[in-house]
Amino acid sequence: MGNYQILLLDADDTLLDFKRSEAAALSLTFEQMGWVLPEDGWTCFHQINDELWKAYEQHLIKKEALVISRFEKLMATYGFTGDAKIVNETYYQAMQQQGFLLNGALSFLNEVKQDFRLYCLSNGTPAVQYSKLEKAGIRNYFDGIFLSDEVGAPKPDSLFFERVFVQIPNFSKEKSLMIGDSLTSDIIGGIQAGIDTCWFNPQRLSLSEGLSPTYEVHGFKELLKVVRDSSNFMKNKVQ
16 A cells, blocks of 8 residues: 555546436436437536536535526527426436446445545535435445535635545545546645645646646556555656
């Protein structure tokens, strides 16, 4: 085992295949609403949703407004009429039926479960996240699950991390690693909280200027090397 004892893991697009879940849930939502999903409908919704979640991370919009606004914007784009609140509730119900893991995620969790304490840190909505983790078969892998709605602040807010840290028994910043795909929530949040970070970047996106995660990995095999042999893994790999 490497230097770490506590792994703080993001959920969506780090362990869970969020894009697959999102596409499936949106398709079910349109079906329930009696609408025809346009060819570029999922891409449009994904862009709208992603932008609003980034605004949520920056405290520019509240979660309650976010989940309604995304469907108001989508409906306005394609000329659909209806109650965006009902559409969102339908979408949430559809999302709770999803539970897709990224390829390699389960093998990774099985490899690290016995040697590390695992905690899930997510900005996702509790009912949806708990259901997705359950359906994906990994909810019980975690020693604790911390969701922004329950913590009372979103990643990357320092308050989120402070409240999480005090709830983890025998917590040590030096022995902890934040792992996630989002530079704006996982990496910035971890850096500001004073812990090592690992950017999970299978799409090989470009690093934002001025950001220096402790590690960057492109898949679960490389991630396993980081957590198991961190003392020999090249720190500050990202230039």
